Amino acid sequence: MQFTTSFTESALAVLLAILSLALSCWLARYPRKTSVGVTLGVVLGVFLTNLAAGMVVFLGNVIPFGQIDFWLADSLTEILR
Known part of the structure; x- marks a missing residue:
């Protein structure tokens, strides 16, 4: 199994993770x-980080990051x- 990711996809994931945190x-x-x-921050941080990762995966299927x-x-x- 080979995992490939583009620079744009990685940069978008990092940006959204920083914004969610x-x-x-x-x-x-x-x-x-x-x-x-503390509880609110942890729950919201985990939720927003997962949401950001899901958005990047969805955009990776829609937008040609390699191009x-x-x-x-x-x-x-x-x-x-």
Whole structure:
């Protein structure tokens, strides 16, 4: 079994993971009790991270990430010449 992923797909996954963790940390600050905030942050963080991973997988089936990587590499080659 071979696993291949493109740079664009990896970058999108990392970006969405960082955004979901930032949102869960931001939301966890507001409850009055610490235990409620920690629980809310963990549950929301796990949910949003799984949602972000699902979105990347779905977009990977819809958008040709490999073609986007090729276009980006071609554009960078022209810019750096």
